[in-house]
Amino acid sequence: MATLRIDLEKCIKAGECYYNHPTLFKVGKDGFPVVLIEKLDTAALREEGQAAADVCPSAAIHYDD
Ligand code: SF4
Incomplete structure (x- = not known):
């Protein structure tokens, strides 16, 4: 199953x-x-x-399929 998580150390709070x-x-x-x-x-x-992982400007969203 695909999973989604965020690396908060990379996140720059861009909000996308x-x-x-x-x-x-x-x-x-x-x-x-x-x-x-x-x-x-x-x-x-x-x-x-x-799509969310693709637009994150800091590559903080990890989508694993
Ligand atoms: S799009 Fe990326 S950088 Fe922006 S808030 Fe979301 S996880 Fe953080």
Whole structure:
């Protein structure tokens, strides 16, 4: 199953993930993103997870299929 996680040491809080993919991420109190769905079990979620990883400017989003 595809999984999604964020390397917070790389994240620069650009916000691309939670602005563009609110199904998968939200912003936490500290300004860092929080992953809402870690196990992507549908084709639509996998596609969105890959898209989120592709747009992250610091390559902090790890999508593993
Ligand atoms: S898009 Fe990348 S750098 Fe921006 S908040 Fe999300 S994980 Fe952090």
